[in-house]
Amino acid sequence: MRILIVGGGVLGTMHAWTAVQRGHDVVQLEREPEARGASVRNFGLIWVGGRADGPELETALRARELWESIADEVPGLGFRANGSLTVLRTEAEWAVAEQTADGGRNLTLLDAAAVRERNPALRGEFLGALHCGLDAAVEPRTAQPALRERLAAKGRYRWLPGREVRSLTAQGVVDDRGESHDADLVLFCTGAWLGGLVGELTENLPVRRVRLQMAQTEPLGEPLPTSVADGDSLRYYPAYRGPALDAMNATQPQPEVAARHAMQLLMVQRRDGGLTVGDTHAYDEPFGFDVEEEPYDHLRTVAAALLGRPLPRIVRRWAGVYAQADGGSVVHRARLADNAWLVTGPGGRGMTCSPAIAERTADEAGL
Known part of the structure; x- marks a missing residue:
């Protein structure tokens, strides 16, 4: 045809x-x-760990297989099965991660020492992390x-x-x-x-449209072996919904800036060593035509707390809009x-x- x-x-x-x-x-x-x-x-993430049970997770798992097979034929994708760490800094975040059933997502709870062994670039203070061995990345x-x-x-x-x-x-x-x-x-x-x-x-x-802000930094100067998310990502992805997340939302509200911009931290290292960091979410149109600085200040603070060092200088900022089907x-x-x-x-x-x-x-x- x-x-x-x-x-x-x-x-x-x-x-x-x-x-x-x-x-x-x-x-x-x-x-x-x-x-x-x-x-x-976008981050270039092939993100399986946070997907909702049912068609969403099934689609992500099948896509993960396809990405790897396509990458065998197209090395220029920059595919790497790097996995991800959702870093947990509070007991409430740990409880959400502990409650999350694996359900085929290859999720493992790691203590702080195991996190640093898997990703030595994470030198900040935290309790541990939820590791997803199925997550991967490409170069968007x-x-x-x-x-x-x-x-x-x-x-x-x-x-x-x-x-x-x-x-x-x-x-x-x-x-x-x-x-x-x-x-x-x-x-x-x-x-x-x-x-x-x-x-x-x-x-x-x-279908609705969603706007987000992101950025890219100068090279980190060392490998960031996994993709990284913070505890606010537990609020964003459907796999983590349940009583423990309800308790976390009640007892551990987001910082004002993060709540106002519907934020989570995601951080992925590019092939040039720089980090893609983000992001925000805006749902009400008309969207602003400019980017706002306060979310970037928040991202720098959270990233520095996980890395145990200042985030490298941001060299690019941008906004993007994607389309989201209604009803899940x-x-x-x-x-x-x-x-x-x-x-x-x-x-x-x-x-x-x-x-x-x-x-x-x-x-x-x-x-």
Whole structure:
């Protein structure tokens, strides 16, 4: 079949990858010269440990398998099975971690000495950490180009950036240059861009948009062998919900800045040695057009407490927006026409789950 993908982010690119792997010819259109949305403005985390039981965890586990197999073919992804440590600094946080059943997530409670053995860069004061051996990371700024380069080498793929799709026809799509692109199936993977043609083709889309702030530092000067999260991450991920978390929320409120910006600390080392740190969450539109400094002050304080040293100088700051499906769905997947589907709204799971989401789309669409 001839498959046309609208959207150059990780979700669209994984749909292209899956279609080519199944023997189809693929053209991928992107309205920007290069993907510039949430797919490159993230931690590059393949995050299994915090996922909710049921479809979300099943999707993350399958995606984790797929990421590793794809990385064998595409070294440029920068895939590494580094695991993660959610560092616990209070008895209330320890109780939440202790209550969390493994449930196939490969979670282990470590005391402080075991944490420092696994990640010597963590020299701060803490009780221990929850280790997830399934968590991994890739390089978000280079993952899509690396995948496209490998796709192009297979001879069944074309990348057409700088094209905005203006209309859907029975034969395919027409772009903003007036050029037609014929396809047997069109997959719209437009991320948080829910206006334009997507808005015309849908009504009451069950998807909201979420804005976040992040940053990157100068090189740490030593390896950070695992991804790192703080205790506030227990409030954010559904795997940790339960009586112990309710008790923690009642007795250990977030600092005012963290609560106001719906914050957690996540920290991942990039291949150049720098750290990606974040993040915040804003849910009410219209979003601000600027970034605010007080969340970064909070991140520096928390990161320094875990590292036992000041955070390296921040050299980049940015904000991003992702689409989140309502009702706890892993993704919003819907048929728009006989020859077209919309796939959007994976939320903060996009980088983690995109290979498995694409696999499921291919199955449902009969590819």
